[in-house]
Amino acid sequence: MGAYNTIAFDAAKCDGCGDCMTACAETKVGAGDSARSRIQIGGDAANGFELALCRQCGDPKCVSVCPAGALGKDAASGVIAWDASKCVDCLLCTVGCAYAGIALDEATGRVAKCDMCEGNPACVTACPHDALKLVTTSRIYNEVGNWEDLFAPGLAGCQGCNTELLMRHTLRRVGPDTVLATPPGCVPGMGSVGFNGTTGTKVPVFHPLLTNTAPMLAGVKRHYKRIGREITALAIAGDGGASDVGFQSLSGAAERNEQILFMVVDNEGYMNTGMQRSSCTPYGAWTSTTPVGEATHGKTQDAKNLPLIMVNHRCEYVATASTAYMEDFYDKLDKAIAASKRGFAYLHVYSPCTTGWRFPTDQNMEVARKAVETNFVMLWEYSRAGGLHFTRPVDDPLPVTEYLKAMGRFRHLSDDQISHIQSKVVENLGFVKQLAHVAKA
């Protein structure tokens, strides 16, 4: 069983126009009488609009209280279907539903409910404000859920770390014909190189030095090419290794256009060795080597923008991604894998660190999302043919403080430091926009 598509309602965008109800009534009963619509918008502008609509529950109570076997959840579509010929009009289903997703249609004396219009709901099409959306729920889960997980069970990550998610998804996607390089950092620390003489992955994995990850992997790839075997050469490295001591060899491999996929998991510091700063650590952040006290107030330099530097190598493919936007990540991973068969592909994933950034362990996704919503990090991709473009442009960014206040490493910031960070966000955005503009022209 998988997860299914649902109709999502964004109350903030709804203005109560009622077009959805008219469209539903027209489609379902051939009349524009919105009382007969299966989607009902309630509430008002002052207090917000509200929705009564079948949620197509996973464990539907309307079904379990139906005495006639007239309701059932379709395993393929997820839609809770109503069988008019079996229904006895007892209304017990309306007892089961807490949200009035199935209700009496007074015109017929029978119940009526949303059937998702065979996957193309009329209400969604009719909504002029984007307040209703057909959300393809868990597309990734449905697609990759059955693929082989190539990491061993039980990784030794910190509580709330999202790198496990990243590692498992990435390896599922690249598949078994892969050689993996994981230089010192959180990824081998979590167990990729294994324990007690067994590897932590079901693909060949090695543990290069920080300084030679890219060329070692390139050599392995060349070897396989020579013996005529197709593999994906994948590195999963930290930002410290990639942007500091490993940068020279990374740059060299990119310049030679080696056929490898180099993924950087950017948690903005050397987190596994005690949370020291790296050149990717942002301005103002506390780390163990940029402490906060009377004299110092966190890092005094701005972060290096490694992915933009990689763009200037004119790689086959460069992209930034975030674990809060897995569909975007998956699109880019697909493109990066394809590009790595032609030349150098680089994927930079922003990955909040629960332990080093000091936020509650259940907040990882939220922090990752806020980084994007404030434009603190930007999601874009670059290819030689297509140039650079945003994949998730944020039209209406939140103030950067929304991001900063989500974690402890910025708690000490002065107003001056905050305005510095905000101005850098604006500057960086302008810079990337210019590149995107150039690409378009």
Place this chain on the structure above:
Amino acid sequence: MEQTKYLVVGSSHAALEALTAIRMHDPDGSLTLLTRDPHLPYSPTVLPYVVSGRSAPDNVFLRDESFFAAQKISLKRGKALKALHSSRNTAELADGSEITYEKLLLATGASPAIPPIPGIDQVSYHVLRTLDDATQLHAAMKASKQAVVMGAGLVGMHAAENLVKAGAKVTIVEMAKQLTDGYFDATAAALIEQAFTDNGATILTGSRVVKLAPSAVGATITLESGATLEADLLLVATGVKPNIDFLVGEGAAVERDKGILVSERMQTSVPNVYAAGDCAQAKSFYSDTKVMNAILPDAAEQGRIAGMAMAGDPGIKDYPGGIPVNTYHFFGRHAISVGLSKVPEGGEVVTRFDEASGRYLKVIFHEGRLTGIYGVNEFFDAGVMSQLILRRIDLAPLRERFLAEPMKTGREIMSRTWR
């Protein structure tokens, strides 16, 4: 001797929900469903529609054989539980065989209660609880010209409507002062009564049957007043009693009052034995006393909790207590009741009745919270109202709007809790 991890007795709503809950947490543990009914699972609630002919008897089943195969459940139909040997976790069946269990659920529901009226054992009468009852009544109904229904609860009323529609002259005899007593108040009952009399039925409330005797037509029914009625079809629908006659011998240790007494997790007083549905007596939502709340949604809810408890599902939540809920459809109209009909001390009742349209609404509040809502021809979502009661949502700030438009306002409140 046969052994099973989970033994579920009964094949209706409480039992089926328990199966689902067990399988959600334990996909493999051996699971046996035992029912004395010879058919696949069905609901007693659908039976009035089998009687009327609207539902074909072979089209009302809630599960088919393939469900049991796929879920690895051993289904034993037509086999009744006869006795419980709880000290050795063993159930004895009517055929003498035994099954040992780790966890046992009694979801045996209820059967019609037959009043001890002199002569009742000498006349033939119908009841309605099983599919076979329904097909028999369906067959008998066609030939009936003058029928008497004893008891004006929902079962009796449903059957009476069917008999009226089939062309019989129908008399409903009810002991209480009004029909649908305990479900609906006097105003609602009067509306229901009107619909029945408009359609030709005779309703005798406040009347007690004192004697029954066979007659040329079928049966002679003598009332307390001395009046007599002749019936070619007699339906006894004077309430139900839980099926617990297997609680004998060691089983007698299972504590009971009107039904089997259960905890908030549907546990009985005997280890490894659970009960749910119409045979169980569980906490009321309104007080700590245990009550019989013999309605379908509660049977399902209790069955779900019992199944989770038996399988050790950590997601289990205590039973919040039952509230009465009824949705009743009669002659194209509907009456809905949710919650307590009794006005609690310090409570407040608001009624609205529009004689022209026959729309009737009654709302009961207590300390700003909804405790009951009743409507005839006034549709509101019973599930939404149940939640407003169960979640004790404070309606004081929305009182006027709620009274003006209960359906719309209730939906808005629930929509808000979703986000």
